[in-house]
Amino acid sequence: xxxxxxxxxxxxxxxxxxxxxxxxxxxxxxxxxxxxxxxxxxxxxxxxxxxxxxxxxxxxxxxxxxxxxxxxxxxxxxxxxxxxxxxxxxxxxxxxxxxxxxxxxxxxxxxxxxxxxxxxxxxxxxxxxxxxxxxxxxxxxxxxxxxxxxxxxxxxxxxxxxxxxxxxxxxxxxxxxxxxxxxxxxxxxxxxxxxxxxxxxxxxxxxxxxxxxxxxxxxxxxxxxxxxxxxxxxxxxxxxxxxxxxxxxxxxxxxxxxxxxxxxxxxxxxxxxxxxxxxxxxxxxxxxxxxxxxxxxxxxxxxxxxx
Amino acid sequence: xxxxxxxxxxxxxxxxxxxxxxxxxxxxxxxxxxxxxxxxxxxxxxxxxxxxxxxxxxxxxxxxxxxxxxxxxxxxxxxxxxxxxxxxxxxxxxxxxxxxxxxxxxxxxxxxxxxxxxxxxxxxxxxxxxxxxxxxxxxxxxxxxxxxxxxxxxxxxxxxxxxxxxxxxxxxxxxxxxxxxxxxxxxxxxxxxxxxxxxxxxxxxxxxxxxxxxxxxxxxxxxxxxxxxxxxxxxx
Numbered sequence: 001x002x003x004x005x006x007x008x009x010x011x012x013x014x015x016x017x018x019x020x021x022x023x024x025x026x027x028x029x030x031x032x033x034x035x036x037x038x039x040x041x042x043x044x045x046x047x048x049x050x051x052x053x054x055x056x057x058x059x060x061x062x063x064x065x066x067x068x069x070x071x072x073x074x075x076x077x078x079x080x081x082x083x084x085x086x087x088x089x090x091x092x093x094x095x096x097x098x099x100x101x102x103x104x105x106x107x108x109x110x111x112x113x114x115x116x117x118x119x120x121x122x123x124x125x126x127x128x129x130x131x132x133x134x135x136x137x138x139x140x141x142x143x144x145x146x147x148x149x150x151x152x153x154x155x156x157x158x159x160x161x162x163x164x165x166x167x168x169x170x171x172x173x174x175x176x177x178x179x180x181x182x183x184x185x186x187x188x189x190x191x192x193x194x195x196x197x198x199x200x201x202x203x204x205x206x207x208x209x210x211x212x213x214x215x216x217x218x219x220x221x222x223x224x225x226x227x228x229x230x231x232x233x234x235x236x237x238x239x240x241x242x243x244x245x246x247x248x249x250x251x252x253x254x255x256x257x258x259x260x261x262x263x264x265x266x267x268x269x270x271x272x273x274x275x276x277x278x279x280x281x282x283x284x285x286x287x288x289x290x291x292x293x294x295x296x297x298x299x300x301x302x303x304x305x306x307x
Numbered sequence: 308x309x310x311x312x313x314x315x316x317x318x319x320x321x322x323x324x325x326x327x328x329x330x331x332x333x334x335x336x337x338x339x340x341x342x343x344x345x346x347x348x349x350x351x352x353x354x355x356x357x358x359x360x361x362x363x364x365x366x367x368x369x370x371x372x373x374x375x376x377x378x379x380x381x382x383x384x385x386x387x388x389x390x391x392x393x394x395x396x397x398x399x400x401x402x403x404x405x406x407x408x409x410x411x412x413x414x415x416x417x418x419x420x421x422x423x424x425x426x427x428x429x430x431x432x433x434x435x436x437x438x439x440x441x442x443x444x445x446x447x448x449x450x451x452x453x454x455x456x457x458x459x460x461x462x463x464x465x466x467x468x469x470x471x472x473x474x475x476x477x478x479x480x481x482x483x484x485x486x487x488x489x490x491x492x493x494x495x496x497x498x499x500x501x502x503x504x505x506x507x508x509x510x511x512x513x514x515x516x517x518x519x520x521x522x523x524x525x526x527x528x529x530x531x532x533x534x535x536x537x538x539x540x541x542x543x
Contacts, residue, residue, distance in 0.1 A: 178409070185395055185406050192393040195355055196458060197381035197410040 009150060014272040015265070016152040016160075020225075022264020023163035027218035028241035029248065029256035030170060031211030037187040037251040038207045039102070044113040045093055046215060047238020048120035049086050053216025054135070054229045055128055057082040061136050075138040079220045083213040090212030091205050099201075117235075124231040132230045135223040155225035166217055167257055170210070174253055183207060187251065243287050249300020258298060262286070308333045308494055309354070309385075309462060314363035314373075316346075316353045323349040325518040326363065331462065336488050336495040338505040338526065340539055341515035347498045348390055350515070351464050354496075355387045356380045367462075382410055384461030390470065392451035396440030400431050403439050403450055407457030417457070424453035427483055445476040452480070456487065462494045463487070469501040477501065481508050502539035506530045514539075 028050055035043045057078040064074045097116045101109045139158040152160075174180035182203050185193040194200050222237075223229050240263065248259025263283055270282035290298060309331040316324040323346045331337050341347050352358040354365060356377040365373040372380055395403050404424065408417045425432035428449040434442070439450060448468055455463060465484065469477040485508045488495050499505035506512055506526045514522035514535065522529065529535045 181402065181406065182409065184397070188395045188397055189393050191357055192389065192395070193406070194357065194377040195381065195387050195389060196406050196454070197378045199376070199378045 010272065012151045014268045016156060018265035018268025019261065020152075020156040020159045020264070021268060022244075022261035023160055023167075024218045024222050024237070024260070025241045025244040025263050026257045026260025027163050027166060028215050028237060029245040029260045030167070030253060031215050032242050032245040033248070033250055033253060033256040034183075034207050034211050036245070037253070038183060038204055039098070039190075040106075041098060041109050042113065042242070042250075043093075043098075043208075043211075044110070044238070045097070045116040045120060046211065047234035047236075047241070048117050048124075049089055049093075049212045049234070050215040050219045050237055051124065051229070051231060051234030052089055052120065053082040053086040053212075053219035054223045054233060055124060056085040056216070057220040057223065058133065058135055058229065061138060065136065071138060071141060074136075075142075075220075075224075078138065079217055082216040082220050086212040086216030086219075087209035090208035094205060094208040099204075117238075121231050121235065128231070130231065132228045134228050135226070137227060138224040139221065140224070153225075155221075159221045159225060162221060163218060166214060170214065171253070173210075179203070179206065240283065243283065246297055247287055247290055249297025252297065252299040252301075255297055255299035262298075308368060309496070310364075310366040311350075311354070312364040312366065314350075314353055314360045314365060316349050316358050316360045318349070318358075323358075323518055324353065324360070327515075327518075327520055329513050329520060329523070331494055331496055333494055334488070334492045335511065336485070336497060336509045338497040338499055338502075338509035338512045339515055340499055340502040340505055340512060340535075342500065342539075345515045346518040347500075347515055348466055349518075351387055351389070351466050351496075351498055354380075354385060354464060378410075381458060384459065385464065386455045386458045386460035386462070387464040388451045388455045388466060388468065390466040392444075392447045394439045394442070394447050394450050394454070396438070398439055399436050400439055400442075400450060401435045403454050404431075404457050407454035410458065416459075420457055420459065424456050427486070428453060445472050445480075448472060448476075448480060452483070452487075460493055462496065465495065465497045467499055467501075468497070469499065469504060477504060481505075484508060500539075502535065503530075506535075 028046065031046045032043060035041055035046070060078040060081045061074050064077060093116055097112045098109050101112055137155070139155045141154070142158050143154045145152065145154055145157065174183065182193060182198045185198060186200055186203055190200055241260065244259035244263045245256045246259070247263060248255030248257070263286070266286050267279045267283050271279050311327050311329050314324055314327040315322065327350060339347055339350060349358055353360050356375055360373050363373070364371055367383060367385065372383065395406060398406065404421055408420070411417055430446060431450060431453060439447065442450060452468065468480050468484070472480065481504050484495060484497065487493050497505055497509060506529055509526040512523065512526045512529045513520050514529070522535070
């Protein structure tokens with residue numbers, strides 16, 4: 001009985017930690033999938049936006065804690081600044097690295113994206129540091145979980161709640177608002193949307209800004225949970241989030257959310273029941289399986305070839 | 308109302324329009340006929356701002372518009388139904404129509420216009436929640452025209468509305484085009500390969516060959532013109 005209880009609570013612990021991880025993958029995967037949906041580009045610099053968001057949050061939190069702000073205010077302002085800053089980066093990257101290449105070959109913006117990713121990483125190494133720096137535990141005291149604390153940590157619960165709120169907000173934006181409808185129209189037929197009065201350049205910029213802000217938001221939450229950051233965190237998470245987006249069906253917004261959750265749970269259970277060494281084997285193994293049996297991803301449409 | 312002066316447009320290095328001159332007056336139906344590759348679609352895309360002319364001027368109500376972006380041109384009331392209808396397949400009929408009214412905020416007016424297009428094409432109302440990708444070609448054309456009407460066009464640009472449709476449906480569509488022109492005094496610029504039908508409803512016509520206007524006159528005159536008959540009406 002005791003053993004069963006233990007294995008049960010171990011299962012729940014893995015489940016919640018997987019869900020937490022997955023919701024962060026999902027937040028970042030949304031950025032990949034939105035950009036792909038609207039201009040058919042894999043924005044490889046997206047992970048670096050996430051990383052820069054973390055550094056901005058760290059800087060803001062540092063300044064505010066010297067000024068003796070309380071923890072909630074620091075958290076809110078750090079997240080806000082990081083999101084605005086990241087949105088500005090997303091906007092600029094699109095204008096500098098992708099827009100001039102619109103209408104050229106498909107490979108050109110992809111290479112530009114990889115270049116942008118490398119540039120941003122090197123830039124942070126030079127401007128900040130190549131080492132790990134510790135990130136304040138901004139979200140630790142937000143909830144008192146009492147008896148449940150063996151299953152889920154307070155910092156994880158914060159990630160879960162806020163990333164789901166953010167995703168819900170995005171779904172409403174995409175499904176219910178005029179802006180969302182314009183974005184979906186562009187992803188189906190950009191020229192036609194323009195012929196009906198949609199300013200496609202503005203919508204593309206907006207897409208980059210929203211995706212970037214979501215990534216930065218995720219970066220603050222996860223950094224406060226993990227407790228340290230460096231220039232490379234975006235690369236690792238970026239690859240995973242990209243995998244999640246492909247898993248769910250790139251271009252599909254619910255697909256990105258679903259893909260992220262599946263990937264997070266897979267990794268968590270693999271770590272718990274097999275070994276943390278096999279985490280990536282399972283993560284990418286499931287990707288291979290999905291791609292074999294459903295090449296367009298779980299919720300992806302197999303018929304559309306975006307150009 | 309709209310005037311093209313020596314408009315020259317290029318696709319890469321290929322010159323698609325070699326100096327087009329034409330003029331539309333308020334309330335007219337004008338047709339532009341010509342064969343494949345004559346430059347008909349390029350002419351419309353140049354007017355709509357998706358292709359930027361390299362030389363020449365496009366003047367709408369006294370203002371040059373050839374440098375404006377497509378959305379700014381739509382704002383002025385120039386709305387195009389492009390070749391191949393290009394309805395949004397993942398949207399429902401209702402959502403497609405709402406996209407047509409993208410630049411408008413007058414809820415009552417949008418509602419009234421929606422009722423108007425449902426009057427023209429009752430079938431769209433029956434299938435309002437149906438995904439547009441499942442419609443037949445004729446229904447898609449009806450939706451594409453309706454969607455453009457939702458933008459309250461002052462000048463409606465139609466690119467081959469008859470393409471790929473059955474003769475009976477073509478007749479319906481052309482009758483409706485005429486009806487829209489009469490009821491709303493909407494100026495219509497109709498680009499067609501189906502010269503016979505187009506000339507029958509048009510007031511005036513231009514003939515486009517190899518990126519140049521080779522002929523223009525009253526539609527009724529061109530309908531009886533020997534060279535037009537031979538080249539475009541399948542008669543000799």
